Amino acid sequence: MTTTLTSGRAGFQSYRPHRRSGILAAPVLHTYAAVFLVAGWILPILNLFVPKGIIDDIWATSQPGGQPPGRDLSRVRRSGLVLAWWLTCLASGGAGLCGRYADLGAWNAPVLLAALGLWVVAGGLAIAVV
Known part of the structure; x- marks a missing residue:
């Protein structure tokens, strides 16, 4: 349990600035709400796919050229x-x-x-x- 909480906190601290800069660079609809930055690591079953989805969103918004404003990131090629x-x-x-x-x-x-x-x-x- 302690390891899970630690990884959730580390995930939140490392994802948050990247997600924020991605939002500033291209105001797009992210796949998961901000609460999942931590909950995605801690909650059973969710921790099997939410962290990857968050990284996919960060990856998509940080590519050269970014994404057009208003784009739904769940439809971007992973x-x-x-x-x-x-x-x-x-x-x-x-x-x-x-x-x-x-x-x-x-x-x-x-x-x-x-x-x-x-x-x-x-x-x-x-x-x-x-």
């Missing part, structure tokens, strides 16, 4: 790089949970190593996204 980052984040989390809590016998260590590898890849992709 980035493959952002999708790859988010899928590796989810895969890393899933593998970590399986390795930690599932009774996999001899497979626990390899699954945890795979989770670590995916986490490193997700970190590299996050750097590329930023």
Whole structure:
């Protein structure tokens, strides 16, 4: 729970300035309300897709040329790089949970190593996204 709250706060603090500058650059309709900057990381089920949607919106508004005013960002083509980052984040989390809590016998260590590898890849992709 503490990790979830910390990641929600970190997400809010890192997304808010980018979202604000995106709104100033192009006044467009964002996919999620500002309350989801934190709630999207903390609430179960929502945390599987809301953070990616927020990053997609930030990505779309920060592209050269931006977006025309009044454009609905839910209709903008999404980035493959952002999708790859988010899928590796989810895969890393899933593998970590399986390795930690599932009774996999001899497979626990390899699954945890795979989770670590995916986490490193997700970190590299996050750097590329930023």
